[in-house]
Amino acid sequence: MTFSTSDREEYTPPSSSSVQGSQPCCRFEFDEILLATKNFNESLVIGHGGFGKVYKGIIMIGSSLVKAAIKRLDSMSNQGAAEFWAEVETLSMLRHFNLVSLLGYCNHEREMILVYEYMPNGTLADHLHKLGTPLSWLRRLKICIGAGRGLHYLHTGTGIKVGVIHRDIKSSNILLNESWAAKIADLGLSKISPINQPSTCVDKIVKGTFGYLDPDYYATGMLTRKLDVYAFGVVLLEVLCRKRAVDRSLDEDQWGLAIWIQERIKEGNLRHIIDYDIRGQISPESLKVFVRVAERCLHSNPKQRPTMAEILLSLESALILQDKFNIPFEGFRKTISGRIVDLLPCSFKGKISDIYYDPYRSESKFSSDCKTINETAVSTDLADNTLLPETIENSADSRNRSLVIFEFDDLKKATRNFSLDLFIGRGGFGYVFLGWVDTNTHAPVESSDDGVAVAVKRLSIDSLQGLEEWQSSITI
Template identity: 60%
Template sequence: MMLTVTNDEKTTSSSLTPAPEQPCRCFSMFELSSATDGFDEKWCIGQGGCGKVYKGKISDGPTNTYAIKRLHFMSDQGEPDFWVDVEMLSRLRHCNLVSLIGYCNEGKDMALVYEYMPNGTLYDHFHKKGTVLNWSQRLKICIGAARGLHYLHTGTGTQHGVIHRDVKSSNILLDQNYAAKIADFGLAKIGPTNQTHTYVSTAVKGTFGYMDPDYFYTGRLTRKSDVYAFGVVLLEVMCGRPALDKSLDEGLAIWAQDRIKQGNLTQIIDSRLRDHISKSSLKEFTRTAV
C-alpha cells in the first residue's frame, strides 16, 4: 500500500531546516548589470524558458567569474522557480551540486548568481560543440552526476530528500576538470526518504524525452522518476544521441532499450567509442542504464 504525501508547488523552508545553510549574498541589479556590461549578449552563455544566463565578473567575490541567471520579467514560471532554487541550494552542500552564491530580488528584476562552470553543459558537448569525450571522461561525468543525485535523494542530513524533477544532460554542468555538477533546482520537490514507495502528488513537470512514464500518467512523483531520467542521460552518453532525436521514430530511451534487448549493442554506441571500450565496462554500463 502506498502512502500519499500531498505537497503544493511552493517548498517550505521548514522541510530542510536541519541542513546547514550556505552564505547567500544579496546582490543589487546595478552590481549584476556592471558585471555583465549591461547584460551584453556577448556574455550570454545559455538560455532557458525563464531567462538567459550570463558570464559575469564580480571583483569582491571569492572568485572573479560567476554565472548570472537573469529571469525574464514576463515569465510566469520564473518567480516560483526562482525561490525554489534559492531555497534548495542555500541548504544543500555537495561537490557534485552547483553552488548558489547569491541572488537579486528587485521587483520584476530577479537574478540568481551561481559558481561559474567553464566547460558548460554535458548536452552542449555532445550535441552542439561536437566534443570528443573518451570513455573514461564519460564515466567520470556519469559517476559524479550519480553521486550528486544520490545525495539529493538520501544524504541531505534530514528525513526529507529532494527529487530534482528535471534531470537531463543540459542540467549537468562541467567544471574546468570536467567534474559533473547537477544544476537548476527550479522544479525540485521535497519527499520523505524513510519509505521507498512513498510518492508526492504534484503537477506533472519536466522535459519530454527524460520524463518517467509512470509519473507522466499518474502524477505520482518518486525518486524513481529522477532515476529514470538519469538512465536516459546514461543512454545519451553511450549513444551520443539526444533524448529526442529527430532521426528516430521514438525517443532515445525506447529506441536504445529495444536494440539492447535484440543484442544490437555495438550498433547503437557512439561511433567515436567503438574499439575504445572494454566489453566488461560496456556491459556493466548498459546494465545500469537499462
C-alpha cells in the first residue's frame, strides 16, 4: 500500500521554465493521448499503481512514432497534482541510463497524464512474484547493480546541482528494458535534496510503501537519503528470496520480509531463505557479500547504513566473486591477482576489485558498431589508478595529457595473446588481462623487470556495452 496526501484542486504547478528544466519535455495534447491509447482501451493496460493505470501506446514525437508507457491519474487516487508536477519537474532535469526517461506530459482540465519510455520487460516485482520468470543469480545481481546506479545518480546529483531522495524505492518501481537493464521509475513522491546536506526536513506526513518503509523515518519523519537505502535493502532481500516485502506466507508474527530475514540470519539459517531456483548457482563468497550489504542497509541507525556508492562497490564485488566461481580457471585469477597486488605501490591500500570498480558503467544495448572495434583494447597504467581524485584535479597536466594509442598486435604481445594465465577480471565491458609495456616507448615487454604493469580490458563479443561506452571511458 502506498500512502500520501495531496490536493488536486489547490496545488499550483511550477513555472514553465521550472518544468522544462535542462532537458526537452514534450507537452502533449489530450487528443494525442486519446489516439495513442485508443481512447484508453482496457486491452492496452500494462500496469496499475498508486497514481493510476498505465497504458501501452504509440505516440508521435517530432517526426517519429515511439512506443510509450502512458500513466493516467485515477480520479480515486490518493496522489494528485503535487505528485504529478513533482515527477514532471524532477525527471525533466535528470537523464541517466538507469532512470526511466520522461518523454512528456499532458495537463488537460482534470486529466493529468505522464508519458514515459516503454519498458518491454515490465517491473522486477512482476517477474519475481507474478510471472515466475526464471532469473539466474547473475541476472539478479546485474539488475540490482543497475538499479543501484540509478539511485546513486539521484542521491549524488551527478550532472545536476542538487540530489534527489526517491522516497518510494520498491521492486515495482524498478523497470526492465529489452536487455533486462534496470531503470528506476516513479519519482512522484521524490524530494529534491541539496547534496551537501545529510537531511532535508522533517515530513509532517510520512510517505512511502509498507514493507519498504524505514522505521526510523516512520518514527521521526526525518527525510534523508538513508530511507532510500533501507528500501533498497528490502529490494535486495526480495531478489535473493523471491518473497514479497510484506508476505503472509512468512511467520505469523513476522510478515515483514526485513524482520523475518534478520531473524533467520541471527539463527545462522541463511541457506533456507534463498530462492530455491538459484540455491545451486550462488557462490558462498558472493552470497556472503550480498547478504552483508543488505543487512547493513537495514541497520536501525540510519547513520550506520552505507551510501549507495558503498553498496555499489559491494554488489560489484559480489558479481566478481560469482564470476570467479563460474569460471573454471579460477586458480589462474587468484595467482595473477596476487601478482598485481605485489606490483602495486605501497601507498595503495585498496582491494584488487577497487581498480576495476566503475559505478557509472552503462548497461546499454550492444551496438552493431562494435564490429568495428572487436580488435580494440584499452590499456591503463596501474600506477595511475593509485592517484586520488584530489591529486588528479590539482594536476594541470593530467587533464591535458594525451593518451597512448596502442596497436592491437602490441597488446596481444603484451598479454601473450590474451593468455588465460594472465586473466585477472571480468566486467560488463569484457575481460581484463595483465600485461607489460616499456615505461618510455610503451612497446610490449616480457615482464615487470623490463617495464610497467598494465591492465588491458578487451570488449567481449557478448557484452551489452560497445562503442559508445568505449569512447565515453576514453573521453572522461
